Amino acid sequence: MSAALLEATDLRKSWAARGRSVVALKEVNLTVAPGETLGLVGRSGCGKSTLARVLTRLTPPQSGAIRFRGEDWLALSGAALRTARRHMQMVFQDPLGAFNPRATVAGALADPLRIHDLVPPARRAARIDELLERVGLTADYARRSILELSGGQRQRVAIARALACEPSLIVLDEAVSALDVSVRARILDLLVDLQREHGLAYIFVSHDLAAVKAVSHRIAVMEAGEIVEEGPTDAVVDHPQSPAARALIAAVPRLIREKP
């Protein structure tokens, strides 16, 4: 796999706040190979969520380039962009806020199937059941309202919605941060299983190094809008080079840090 799935170069983004501009990203470069998980860690406010939103084209960068699946990702617009979006999905931090409060589980999962015409209408219900079962829910959740589900169940539906698009990359923006510890571990397991099964690539954004370490092949550490350190997971965790990485590792409870 020589060609990178996603390659971002020199991304810059600043926000205007009360006349002053606040730099959120300065010259960010990163690559993700097919089937690989890149963990993106950093303290709150280091620009990792902005980076996630820039990569998914929710927010335009000021400058820089993104190549995704061999195409100029930033050049796409209108219908071409909407069609291409299928390949890069996103799971949000707040599992409640990520769904229309009026939606049912089936409705939320039917949208991507309908929009991209992935499954003929007659087979959609069956496909929705299949997706639900794949993320560890039973088919009878389909009729329920999103509001009737717990946080962990909602996040499973959010993952199912991303899967419905049959993407090659999923950006997980603090996707497990709002969940309690036992639920979090099960969702992480699910993500790893799905990756093996479908060859998905992930960008796993989190402030929680323990969660990142559990799923990532490589880790990039962000600090003040820059990637200050990048490397294979074990190398970064065992021999951190930058102060930012050392601070993050020091913040992880001891039990997780120690190797048996």
Place this chain on the structure above:
Amino acid sequence: MRFALRFTRSGPGLIGAVILALLALAALAAPLLFPGDPLKIAGPALTAPFTDPAFPFGTDRLGRDVLAGVFHGARASLAVGLAAAFAALAIGLVVGTLAGFAGGFIDEALMRVADAFQIVPGFLLALAFVSTLGASMPTVILAIALSAWAEPARLARAEVLSIRERDYVAAARIIGMHPLEIAFREILPNALPPVLAFAAITVAGAILTEAALSFLGLGDPNVVTWGAMIAEGRNVLRAAPFLSIIPGLALVSAVLGVYLVSEGVSDALRPREGRAA
């Protein structure tokens, strides 16, 4: 189905619905119970209510049946109130959603127009409109709608502005949903409850504006309305106060019914905040 169920569970909504249903029934039954022109002279002038079984609510200065007037007046008041409020809300929702979702120049332009309409007192605007174009039902409806669309527009815009930043709108973009579908399927339904709650004020206001226009003699002269009946009774207010009080009570119950129904509707529409554990 679930909406209907939740609506009937709301107490005020049910009471309001009953009141409005009775008024609507009265409006529909008017030509059957009181055939012919309600403006025709039916008996002796100024019969007091509850004295003559032929005219339970009495007669006015010209000997017209007050009960017939109230029934026929329900038609005009409800029709004008609902039509005008519907038009005002439709204009307001479309303008507000477009302004909020499009932003930029379109937003500025639409909101300045709304400002212009809001600066002029609504009733004066309706008055000027009707006195220029002449008093007829469609003019009255249009005049009331024009004086009332700006506020729902502003409300819808504010709601849309806050909703379009939510994650579920971002999620809809991520799965490749068309912007128009996002605006009208994801955003508009969620912006609706506060606007619908406001609809009551609009409907009630429209009914009252129509009554006020009729009171000033600017209603359609060929149609009986409660406002015109109240105005008619004003001339003999001391001798026969019932002539103003009876249509006045009808007006109050209509406005109250609309308010209660909207209360029930907004209760039933509000997504439940209940979190499953």
